[in-house]
Amino acid sequence: MNNLERMKKFHQAKWNEPIIYELSTPGERAVLVPGPCCDCVSTDEALGTLPAGMVRKERANLPEIAQLQLVRHYNHLSQENIGVDGNIDIGQGTCTMKYNPKINDRLAGQPKVADMHPLQPDETAQGILEVFYKTGELFKEISGLDVFSMQPGGGSHGVLALASIVRAYWRDKGEEDKRDEIITTLFSHPADCAVPIVKGYKVTIIPPDEEGYPDIEAFKAALSDRTAAIFFTNPEDTGIFNVRIKEFTRLAHEKGALCCYDQANANGLLGITRTAEANFDMSFFNLHKTFGAPHGCGGPATGMVAARKELRPYLPVPLVEYSPEKGYYLDFDLPKSCGKIKSFWGVAPVVVKAYSWIMALGADGLREVSRVAILNNNYCMKKILAIRGASISFPNHPSRIEQARYSWQQLKEETGFGTADVQRCCADFGTHYWSSHEPFVIPEPFTIEPSESYSKQDIDDYTAVLAEISRMCYEEPEAVKHAPVNSTVHHIDHDYFDDPAKYAITWRAYNKKYTGYFEPKKG
Amino acid sequence: MAKKMFPYIPNSEEKIQREMLDFIGVNSIEDLISDIPEDMRMNHKMALPEPYCDESGLVRHVNGILAKNKTAKELICFLGAGCYNRYVPALVDEVVNRSEFLTAYAGEPYEDHGRFHAMFEYQSMMAELLDMDVCNVPNYDGAQAVGTALRMACRITHRNEVVVPKNINPDTLRAVQTYLQPDVKITFTDYNPKTGRICLDCLKKNLTENAAAVLVMNPNFFGIIEERAQDIADMAHEKGALLVAYVEPSTLGLLTPPSQYGADIACGDIQALGMHMNYGGGVAGFIATKDEPRFVDEYPSRLFGIAPTSEGEWGFGDVLWERTSFANRDHAKEFVGTHAALWGIAAGVYLASMGPQGMKELGEAVLQRQVCLKKNLAGLKGVSLDKFSGTPFQEFVVDFSASGKTVKEINAALLERGILGGYDLGAAFPELEGCALLAVTEQTSADDIKALVSALGEILA
Numbered sequence: 001m002n003n004l005e006r007m008k009k010f011h012q013a014k015w016n017e018p019i020i021y022e023l024s025t026p027g028e029r030a031v032l033v034p035g036p037c038c039d040c041v042s043t044d045e046a047l048g049t050l051p052a053g054m055v056r057k058e059r060a061n062l063p064e065i066a067q068l069q070l071v072r073h074y075n076h077l078s079q080e081n082i083g084v085d086g087n088i089d090i091g092q093g094t095c096t097m098k099y100n101p102k103i104n105d106r107l108a109g110q111p112k113v114a115d116m117h118p119l120q121p122d123e124t125a126q127g128i129l130e131v132f133y134k135t136g137e138l139f140k141e142i143s144g145l146d147v148f149s150m151q152p153g154g155g156s157h158g159v160l161a162l163a164s165i166v167r168a169y170w171r172d173k174g175e176e177d178k179r180d181e182i183i184t185t186l187f188s189h190p191a192d193c194a195v196p197i198v199k200g201y202k203v204t205i206i207p208p209d210e211e212g213y214p215d216i217e218a219f220k221a222a223l224s225d226r227t228a229a230i231f232f233t234n235p236e237d238t239g240i241f242n243v244r245i246k247e248f249t250r251l252a253h254e255k256g257a258l259c260c261y262d263q264a265n266a267n268g269l270l271g272i273t274r275t276a277e278a279n280f281d282m283s284f285f286n287l288h289k290t291f292g293a294p295h296g297c298g299g300p301a302t303g304m305v306a307a308r309k310e311l312r313p314y315l316p317v318p319l320v321e322y323s324p325e326k327g328y329y330l331d332f333d334l335p336k337s338c339g340k341i342k343s344f345w346g347v348a349p350v351v352v353k354a355y356s357w358i359m360a361l362g363a364d365g366l367r368e369v370s371r372v373a374i375l376n377n378n379y380c381m382k383k384i385l386a387i388r389g390a391s392i393s394f395p396n397h398p399s400r401i402e403q404a405r406y407s408w409q410q411l412k413e414e415t416g417f418g419t420a421d422v423q424r425c426c427a428d429f430g431t432h433y434w435s436s437h438e439p440f441v442i443p444e445p446f447t448i449e450p451s452e453s454y455s456k457q458d459i460d461d462y463t464a465v466l467a468e469i470s471r472m473c474y475e476e477p478e479a480v481k482h483a484p485v486n487s488t489v490h491h492i493d494h495d496y497f498d499d500p501a502k503y504a505i506t507w508r509a510y511n512k513k514y515t516g517y518f519e520p521k522k523g
Numbered sequence: 524m525a526k527k528m529f530p531y532i533p534n535s536e537e538k539i540q541r542e543m544l545d546f547i548g549v550n551s552i553e554d555l556i557s558d559i560p561e562d563m564r565m566n567h568k569m570a571l572p573e574p575y576c577d578e579s580g581l582v583r584h585v586n587g588i589l590a591k592n593k594t595a596k597e598l599i600c601f602l603g604a605g606c607y608n609r610y611v612p613a614l615v616d617e618v619v620n621r622s623e624f625l626t627a628y629a630g631e632p633y634e635d636h637g638r639f640h641a642m643f644e645y646q647s648m649m650a651e652l653l654d655m656d657v658c659n660v661p662n663y664d665g666a667q668a669v670g671t672a673l674r675m676a677c678r679i680t681h682r683n684e685v686v687v688p689k690n691i692n693p694d695t696l697r698a699v700q701t702y703l704q705p706d707v708k709i710t711f712t713d714y715n716p717k718t719g720r721i722c723l724d725c726l727k728k729n730l731t732e733n734a735a736a737v738l739v740m741n742p743n744f745f746g747i748i749e750e751r752a753q754d755i756a757d758m759a760h761e762k763g764a765l766l767v768a769y770v771e772p773s774t775l776g777l778l779t780p781p782s783q784y785g786a787d788i789a790c791g792d793i794q795a796l797g798m799h800m801n802y803g804g805g806v807a808g809f810i811a812t813k814d815e816p817r818f819v820d821e822y823p824s825r826l827f828g829i830a831p832t833s834e835g836e837w838g839f840g841d842v843l844w845e846r847t848s849f850a851n852r853d854h855a856k857e858f859v860g861t862h863a864a865l866w867g868i869a870a871g872v873y874l875a876s877m878g879p880q881g882m883k884e885l886g887e888a889v890l891q892r893q894v895c896l897k898k899n900l901a902g903l904k905g906v907s908l909d910k911f912s913g914t915p916f917q918e919f920v921v922d923f924s925a926s927g928k929t930v931k932e933i934n935a936a937l938l939e940r941g942i943l944g945g946y947d948l949g950a951a952f953p954e955l956e957g958c959a960l961l962a963v964t965e966q967t968s969a970d971d972i973k974a975l976v977s978a979l980g981e982i983l984a
Contacts, residue, residue, distance in 0.1 A: 012634065019829075019837060020644045020875055030876035031612045033884045036891045038969035043887050046894040049914055051750035054779050059879035061651040067614060070875055074618040074641065074868075081637030083627035095628055099531055103578050105625065107585050109616075115594035117602045118803030119946055121938060124598070127591035128802050134588075141569045153663035156848075156860030164701050176705075194848035194858035198674075200705040203853055243558050270569075272556065277563045288861065292531075295628035296619075296865030297638045298660070298825075300804060316701075339701035343605065343664040343694055343792070344803025352585070360581050362574025365529055371552045372534045378555050379543045399555040427633035434629060438850045455533035456543060488636040492838035496830035500816045503828045503842045507647035509656045509814050510829055518831045 003457070004464045010430035011486045013079035021507050023073060024063035030070045061508070080488040082432060084294070088462045090380070090454055091426060091433035093403045093447025094189070094237050096267045096289035104292060104356045108349035118344035122329045128348055129328035132320040135355045139306055142358075142366070143263075143283060144276020146309035150287075150302055150346040151316045155264050156191035158284030158303025159231065161316055161341045162260045163199040165282060165307070166229040168314040168338035169258060179228035179257075185214040186441060187236035187405075192262050201228060212240045212394030219248060223255050233262035234278065235269075237437070237447060238393050239377065239400030249279040258282065258311075266290050267451060268374045268402030271367030275306065282307040290369075292357030293350045302350040316341045369452045373402045376450035376459060380404075383463035384448065387470050389414060393442045403449035407442050415473040417480055418444040424491070425469040427484040431462055527576075595800065595943060599971045603918045603962025604744070604946040605665070605692050606803055607795045609773065610966050615797040615872045619865055628861075632840050639839035642864065643827045645871035649809055652772055652874065652882070653789045654780035656814035659824035661807035661867040665792030666695045668808030669738065669769050670702030671857060672790040675810075675821040676736035676765045678856070683707050684733045686759075688721045690714040690743040691769065693951035710734070716954070719747045719911030719920065723754060734764040736788075741770050741781070745911060746893075746918035746960065748778065756785025772796055772809070772870075774916055776882025777890065788812050795964075797873030798866050807863035807870070822846065823857035885965055889917045892963040892972070899976045905983035910958060917963060921945060924957030926983045933959070936982040942975055 001009075036043055047055070065073070083089070089097035107113075116128055136148035152158040163182070170179045182196040185206045196203050204222040209215040214232070230252045235241045242248070249259045261275045261283035267290045275283040287293055288301035295301070307315060317337045318330035330345065361369065381404050384390050389411025392404055412418040419435055426433035437445040450459055472480050484490065496502045496518075504510035515521050529535045534543065540552070549555060575581035600608045619625065624638065632639050646658040662668055673685045687696070687709050703709060712729040715722040721739065730737065737759040741749040749755070756766040768786035773795035781789040789811045798805035812818035819826070820843065828842035841847075848855035877885060893915060900906055905926025908919070923933055934944035945959030952958075 016836065017637075017640065019640075019647075020871075021647070029878055029881055030614065031881060033610075033877070033881055033888050033965050035884075035888065037888075037895055037967060037972065041891055041895045041898055043891050046891040047887065049894060050778075050890070051748060051914055053753070053784075054748050054750050054914075056775065056777055056779050056883075060654075060776060060780075060882055062648055062877065062879045062882065063875050064878040064880075065875060067876070070872070071614055071617065073875075074614075074872060075621070077637035077641045078618070078621040078623040079637065080640065081623045081627055081630070081635045083623045083625070083635070085622040085626045087634070089628075092628055092630075097628060100626060101531060103581060105620065107582065107589075109620070110589070111594055111596060112586075112589040112592045114799035114801055114805075115596040115608075116592055116802035117595040117600060117608060117800050117943065118606050119602050119604055120593075120595060120598075120943060121934070124593040124938070124943075125802065127589040130588050130591065131585075138571060141571055144565075153667075153863065154861035156858050157663055157667075160702075160858075164704075167704065190848040190852040190855070191858050191860055193852040194855045197853060198702075198857050205853065241556070241559055243560055246560070246563065268556075271565060273559055273563045274565060277565065286861075294622075294626045295861065296863075297624055297627050297635075297642070297868065298629060298864030299663075299862040300807070300865060301861040301863075317697075339704075340666070340694065340697035341701060342698060343666045343806050347804035348802035349804055352589075356581060356585050359572065359575055359584060360578075361529070361531070362576075363569035363571040364527055365532075365574060365576075366569060366571070368527075368529055368532055368535050372532050372540075374555050375540060375543055375547075375552050376534060378547050378549075382547050397558075399549075399558075401556070423631060424633060427631070430634075432631070432634050434631065439852065452532045452534070456539050484633050487633045489633065489836045489838050490832045490834040492632055492832050492840055493830050494840060497828050497840050497842045497844070500819065503819075505643075505646060505657045505814070505819070505826045505828050505842055506650040507644070507829075508650055512656070512814075517835065 003461045004468060007429040007461065007465060012488050014488045015076040015080065017076045019507055020063045020073060023065055023069060026064055028064045028066045030065055030067040087431050088454060088458045089432050090448050090450045090462055091431060093449040096449060096451055098451040099453035100292055100294035101357065104353035107356050108352040113349055113352055126328055129320055131352055131355050133322050133328050135351055138358050143306045144274040145306040147307050147312045147315060149305045149315045149319060150351050151342045152303035152305060153342050153347055154299055154301040155286045155303045156195060157341060158305055159191040159195040161305045162282055162284060163196045164338035164341065165311060165314045166258050167199055168336060170228055172336050179226060181226045182229050182231055183222050183227060184231040185236060187238050188231060188233035189262055189264055192231040192233060196231065211396060212238055213242050213244060216244060220251060223251060225255060227255050227257040229258040229260050231260045231262060233265060235265050235401040237405060239402060239404040240394060240397055241401050245278045264289060265402060268370045270370040271363060272370055281311060287350050287354035291354035293353035300347045300350060302347050314338050318345065372452035376452065376454060377402050377404060380448055380450045380459045380463060384466060387467045389470050403447055405437065405442055405445055405447045408444035411470060411473055412444045417473040419446050421480055422469050425480060425483040426465065427487040429465040431465055599942045599974055601945055601961045601975060602943050604960055605694060606800050607964050608800060608966055609795050609964050611797055611799055612876050614876060615869050618872045619869045624868055632838060639827050641868045641871055643829055643839055645867040646827060648871055648874040650811060652775045653811045654782040655789055655811035657819055658809055658811040659822055659826055660864055661793065661809060662824050662862045664806035664808045666698035668790040668810050669695060670699045671823060672767045672788045672810050673703060673707065673736055674857060675788060676767055677707055678821050679817055680735040680763060680765065682733055682735035684710055684735060686710050686712055686729055686734050686737045688712050688714060688738065690719065690745055691740040692744045717912055719745045719913040720749055720751065721755060723751060726755065726758060730758055730762050732762050734762055736765045736767045738767045738769065741768055742916045745920050746915040747911060747913035748916055752784040774886055777886025793866060793870040796870040798869055807866035820846065821856055823859050825859060888965040889963060892967045893917055893919060896963055896972050899972055903979055903983060918960050920958050921961055922958045930957060930959045933982055937978055940978045942978055
């Protein structure tokens with residue numbers, strides 16, 4: 001049986017798993033809590049100290065389940081979830097899905113990390129502070145920059161830190177009111193646009209030119225003495241490396257603006273080119289993407305910020321520093337700091353994972369990561385472009401860095417099926433395909449990022465699935481209409497998600513709106 | 524010498540690379556990046572330390588560093604202040620470390636159905652605990668949650684000022700200040716120096732019709748229950764402002780949920796619901812509201828809803844996707860990205876493990892230990908427990924100023940005896956110089972209390 005045939009016989013775990021409330025049996029429990037610590041004070045006496053109006057009158061409506069039944073429920077749910085370890089996850093482009101070495105989870109999950117309170121004296125936290133500090137030291141070489149903050153809790157949070165640093169910088173220079181504009185590009189990450197708006201900036205979005213590069217004439221027209229900063233992703237989500245990036249930073253610097261690099265897509269650049277070489281002042285890196293920490297269904301993560309030493313005073317407090325006298329310590333002495341971005345100091349387990357990942361690979365390994373990510377992507381691209389109905393954005397570029405944004409526009413025109421239909425079909429082969437690359441500037445888009453973790457065979461299998469789905473769209477439209485049939489669930493009625501009368505975001509909201517399986521309540 | 528082998532990179536094998544390059548039609552990987560200009564190339568091999576290529580070497584190296592930590596469990600921990608040394612049931616770790624959850628990401632309902640299902644259940648259980656109808660997928664932390672809750676209030680009321688009491692967590696406040704700059708004005712209001720609770724007279728003076736929201740932290744940073752929260756809600760509502768309540772969810776098995784004293788938006792952090800402290804990295808935020816479009820429309824976060832499928836199963840998906848920055852870059856409600864979703868699954872397992880009775884007993888266990896510790900400290904020379912008259916729940920203020928020793932000195936002496944003393948309040952609250960915040964959890968034992976009392980007896984003698 002060839003691989004495609006094998007994948008055709010795939011069937012995802014399907015347990016018809018109830019909602020947890022449907023498993024509840026009054027009186028059952030999975031875990032007991034300790035009773036009173038000693039008999040110096042009875043529980044009743046302690047309860048008597050509470051103000052009467054602040055004691056909960058009715059028990060919270062939580063499910064009651066014994067331990068085995070609860071473990072089984074969550075195991076069923078985990079089996080109804082594929083993840084990187086279960087499938088070829090290259091369809092989640094822009095997210096750098098890759099293998100996350102198991103040893104990193106083990107190292108970060110042990111008590112020496114898990115049981116540390118963030119407010120412990122620095123002298124008792126020398127190990128974890130050393131990991132933060134040394135991770136920064138590694139990034140000096142990886143980014144070419146000088147100072148680091150591990151505080152942000154994800155990529156968008158990293159962008160928030162950058163925008164906050166920009167504001168603190170211009171406040172310090174007395175130009176906060178004058179410098180009120182930020183420039184980004186259409187194929188930069190959504191956060192590069194959405195975050196500066198939260199921070200009170202007027203945002204200008206530079207469209208691509210015919211070649212797919214940010215339009216330099218539009219950029220020149222947007223730049224002015226009001227420009228506080230530019231926020232550029234490179235390579236952009238199209239996978240195209242902006243070869244004129246230094247021209248953009250030169251022009252921005254001429255106007256006095258700060259240059260912020262979004263390095264969420266850095267997986268193809270390690271050891272090849274860096275933030276420093278592109279003359280950016282700051283950047284962020286996703287430790288949960290490029291640097292080997294798993295994504296955990298959407299975090300916890302780290303959007304580490306890196307900056308030139310001149311910008312150190314504006315970084316979030318505290319920074320992790322070292323001196324022979326004090327050892328490793330948290331430095332709060334930054335009077336011009338942009339403030340805090342996150343509670344405490346950052347997501348320590350993710351930093352441990354990233355540190356371990358880099359220390360397992362070294363300079364040669366990091367460069368090999370990028371070389372293979374590029375090789376895999378271009379190999380995959382050639383395979384996809386041979387599929388009927390598929391095309392690529394800005395086809396004048398013969399190669400891409402680590403990912404590429406494609407289009408099913410021709411498929412849509414010829415069969416009526418688009419990217420959302422392909423997405424449903426992919427589930428029937430046990431592979432993942434993310435449908436969201438909005439706004440749909442490229443029609444019927446899909447973005448594929450093979451990263452270095454996937455083998456040639458994986459890429460052959462994945463692209464064979466896409467080819468088979470294309471064939472089905474042309475030759476077996478009925479099958480496509482009914483997909484998925486091998487998934488955990490069948491076609492979900494999306495009308496229920498945008499109508500306030502119909503959506504139910506919790507089980508209690510569902511019970512208030514419906515009497516049974518989506519039968520509207522009367523009256 | 525053979526080329527180095529990389530266990531995480533299958534296609535680093537030269538023969539395979541050759542095959543792939545031939546298929547692409549280029550000679551080398553270098554040809555695929557030839558457009559990157561020469562003056563942008565790194566001109567040297569990265570100067571990184573020699574790697575630990577074998578896993579055993581890596582483990583020795585990393586553990587060698589981490590061994591320098593002295594954990595809060597190796598010591599006796601009385602630190603709280605927003606992160607709690609709570610017991611994490613084994614089944615919570617079991618579930619969140621399953622690789623199908625751990626290695627999944629944004630996903631789609633058809634192949635990552637389990638993730639949507641688990642998160643919907645988390646939202647549902649949090650909503651019950653909070654007595655609200657809507658709860659979001661976890662965001663970064665409590666600070667992000669309260670920052671967003673206040674921005675939501677501004678959008679809902681079309682006002683741009685928020686009233687914040689001075690008895691909230693200073694760490695949280697600093698992040699909120701960063702988040703609200705530059706367009707949301709914060710007006711501070713005092714706490715009552717006798718009770719430690721929000722000063723209602725001060726609030727009356729500070730609350731105008733410009734206010735979008737009044738924030739209440741309950742229990743507040745001093746550990747004290749804001750028992751007049753309903754009065755505060757009434758005052759806010761009278762001026763057309765919303766009440767935003769920052770609550771500690773682990774207390775809500777026992778304490779009145781925020782909706783029942785008039786909170787329009789509840790928010791906070793779920794670290795205490797099944798997350799290890801992780802040096803502060805076990806935090807995740809929640810926001811909960813009523814099920815009304817004026818609230819639901821204003822969430823920037825993902826909200827997973829339930830829906831029917833063509834075959835009558837439970838289906839799930841994103842509610843009001845167009846709110847988010849994924850869909851609507853420059854017209855989104857704030858922004859969304861990778862936050863802390865896995866901790867939502869953990870908190871879900873935790874809440875389901877405890878059930879209603881467990882959450883109530885948890886509250887009782889914590890309260891009993893707090894009262895017990897306080898009772899045991901009473902009468903110690905140099906210790907005053909009368910700084911505030913308000914009722915504490917799981918942490919409380921201890922005034923050491925009569926002892927002639929600073930909190931720093933006392934904590935250093937406690938650490939010598941293997942005890943992590945309380946949070947030093949003097950830096951963030953100069954009026955509380957000499958005071959510390961001591962926290963208990965259900966893990967605090969009679970021996971722990973005895974050790975602290977005996978150590979303080981020696982230190983303050």
